Amino acid sequence: MSVAPLSTIPFTSHVIEHRPVSSTAHELTIERNGMQFEPGMLLTIHGSDRTHDREYSICSAPHHEHLQILYRYISSGRLTTYLRGLHAGDEIMVSGAHGSFVVRDRNAPIVFIGTGTGIAPCLSYMRSFPDLDLTVIHGVRDDEDLFYADELERYPYFPCVTQSSNPELRRRVTDLLRSRQFAADSHYYLCGAYEMIYDVMELLIERGVDRTAIFQEPYYYQDGA
C-alpha cells in the first residue's frame, strides 16, 4: 500500500486575515497548523472539487506564526471567486508545502524578476534571509499593483509598470533588461506569466547568462497575449 506524503494531505485552516493590497490583489493570512516549508515553496488551496484546486506561493517566512499568500482575483476564475468571499474565521482546505523554487545559493547575487503576484516568493526570500544580495524587478500593469513597494525598496528595486502615470516607470521588464546591464554572473529567479518568463530567458541567454543560473516558476498564460 502506498502512503501519501504529508504535503499532499489536505488539512483545515482558518482564515486569520484577508485584505486587499490593490483593487484586484489580496493578501490572505491563514493558520499554519504545523506546515513546514522553505522560502519559495507553494501551498495548494482546495476548492469545491479537485478541478478547482490551485497553487499559491507562500509569501510569509518560515519563522512567522501564520501562512500568507498573495492572490489576484480573476472575475471568471473558479478558485479566486471563492477566495474573495472569505472572511476571518472561515475554514479552508489546504495542503503543502511543495515546489522547488527555493534559494539555491544564499551567497550568490540574485536578480528576482516577478510579474504581478509573482513577487510573492521574493517576499518570502526577503523576509527569511534579510542579508541576501538581492535586486528586485517587479513588472505590473498599473501603479496600484506595486504592492509591498515599501518592503521591496530596501533592495535595488526596479518597478516596470506598463500603464504607469509616471513616464519613467512606463516600461516592460524586457525594456528594462535591454536598457540596463545586470551582472551576468548573478542568479536569476523568474516568476509569473509564462510569456514574461520565455521573453526574459531568451534575453538573458543572449546577454551571456548561463542557463543553469536561471530558475523559473511559471504561474499562468496571459489571455489573448
Ligand SMILES: Cc1cc2nc3c(=O)[nH]c(=O)nc-3n(C[C@H](O)[C@H](O)[C@H](O)COP(=O)(O)OP(=O)(O)OC[C@H]3O[C@@H](n4cnc5c(N)ncnc54)[C@H](O)[C@@H]3O)c2cc1C
Ligand atoms: C506554481 C504556481 C504558483 C502560483 N502562485 C500564485 C500566486 O502566488 N498568486 C496568484 O495570484 N496566482 C498564483 N498562481 C496561479 C493560481 O494557481 C491560479 O491559476 C489563479 O489564482 C487563478 O485561479 P482561478 O481558479 O481563479 O482561475 P481559473 O478558473 O483557473 O482561470 C484562470 C484564468 O486566469 C488567468 N490567470 C491565472 N492566474 C492569473 C494571475 N495571477 N493574473 C492574471 N491572470 C491569471 C489564467 O491564464 C486563466 O486564463 C500560481 C500557479 C502556479 C502553477
